[in-house]
Amino acid sequence: MGVGPALALGGGVASFLAGDVAFRRVLGIRPVGHRAAAAVLALGTVLLGVRLAAAVQLVGLVAVLVVMSAAEARWQRAAAAAPPSTTRSPP
16 A cells, blocks of 8 residues: 555544544543554554555554553553542642
């Protein structure tokens, strides 16, 4: 695949994730680190598309998104199992 289509595929997913990170930060939704890392990794899949094939890049993107989702699910389970914080917010 050429550089343009590979960049459109990987860059599109990275742009979506970066926008999602910005949206979540504004609303205070956590975690955002997993999605930010996935955005960077999505850009890295451009090399797969250019050097190998579009299908390989697509599989790489799916793998990045699945790992991101699994990491977030694990984080949420751990956060739900943790005891509530005893610190109080100021009035």
